[in-house]
Amino acid sequence: MSTLFDPAPGAPREIAPGAVHLPGWLDLARQRELVQACRGFGRGPVPYRAAALPGGHEMSVQTLCLGWHWQPYRYTRTADDVNGARVPELPGWLADWGRQAVADAYGDPAAAAGYRPDTALINFYSPEARMGMHQDKDEHAADPVVSLSVGDDCLFRFGNTETRTRPYTDLRLRSGDLFVFGGPARFAYHGVPKIHPGTANPECGLAGSRLNLTLRVTGMS
Ligand SMILES: O=C(O)CCC(=O)C(=O)O
Numbered sequence: 001m002s003t004l005f006d007p008a009p010g011a012p013r014e015i016a017p018g019a020v021h022l023p024g025w026l027d028l029a030r031q032r033e034l035v036q037a038c039r040g041f042g043r044g045p046v047p048y049r050a051a052a053l054p055g056g057h058e059m060s061v062q063t064l065c066l067g068w069h070w071q072p073y074r075y076t077r078t079a080d081d082v083n084g085a086r087v088p089e090l091p092g093w094l095a096d097w098g099r100q101a102v103a104d105a106y107g108d109p110a111a112a113a114g115y116r117p118d119t120a121l122i123n124f125y126s127p128e129a130r131m132g133m134h135q136d137k138d139e140h141a142a143d144p145v146v147s148l149s150v151g152d153d154c155l156f157r158f159g160n161t162e163t164r165t166r167p168y169t170d171l172r173l174r175s176g177d178l179f180v181f182g183g184p185a186r187f188a189y190h191g192v193p194k195i196h197p198g199t200a201n202p203e204c205g206l207a208g209s210r211l212n213l214t215l216r217v218t219g220m221s
Pocket residue numbers: 121123131136147149156173190191192212214
């Protein structure tokens with residue numbers, strides 16, 4: 001049963017063709033489950049780290065990868081910019097969540113059945129952390145990206161495939177929200193200009209930060 005503190009999921013909203021926001025897709029129990037799992041992944045073999053950009057600046061988010069290790073701007077099996085260890089496999093339950101997410105976002109269970117994510121990027125945002133406008137384009141496949149958020153709300157900016165500037169849509173991603181972008185939106189620029197500190201329901205299992213996990217298909221073997 002949903003309560004004031006665990007509201008029923010909101011109606012899906014199409015932000016752009018192929019980009020769908022499903023508010024409250026994860027209930028509080030699942031949010032806690034995800035937080036716990038992500039804490040566990042951080043115990044190794046590869047820890048969370050701020051990835052270094054080619055210019056030398058470090059990203060403000062702390063990132064850990066499953067399945068394939070991402071560093072700006074490529075995927076490898078081993079975390080060569082961290083400790084050289086091989087990253088763990090993507091757990092089957094996360095791939096299952098991904099298939100369900102695609103089914104719910106597009107209302108097309110048959111298409112979703114073929115969704116086989118093979119990597120997850122997990123980002124922890126402190127209150128000051130941000131992510132500049134970028135495309136997720138290091139994958140060699142055009143399957144949708146599935147994004148799950150837990151913890152503090154953020155301002156999420158979803159733009160277009162041509163430029164990192166307008167036109168874009170600003171929306172608030174809250175704890176438990178799902179955002180899926182595929183089809184014509186798959187290579188749209190997007191970013192996180194702001195975290196809203198202290199907005200999380202403590203029952204989500206995360207206080208003082210925001211967790212975002214994206215599932216992707218790398219198209220690599
Ligand atoms: O934190 C988010 O909501 C977006 C994360 C993202 O764009 C990425 O990891 O590539």
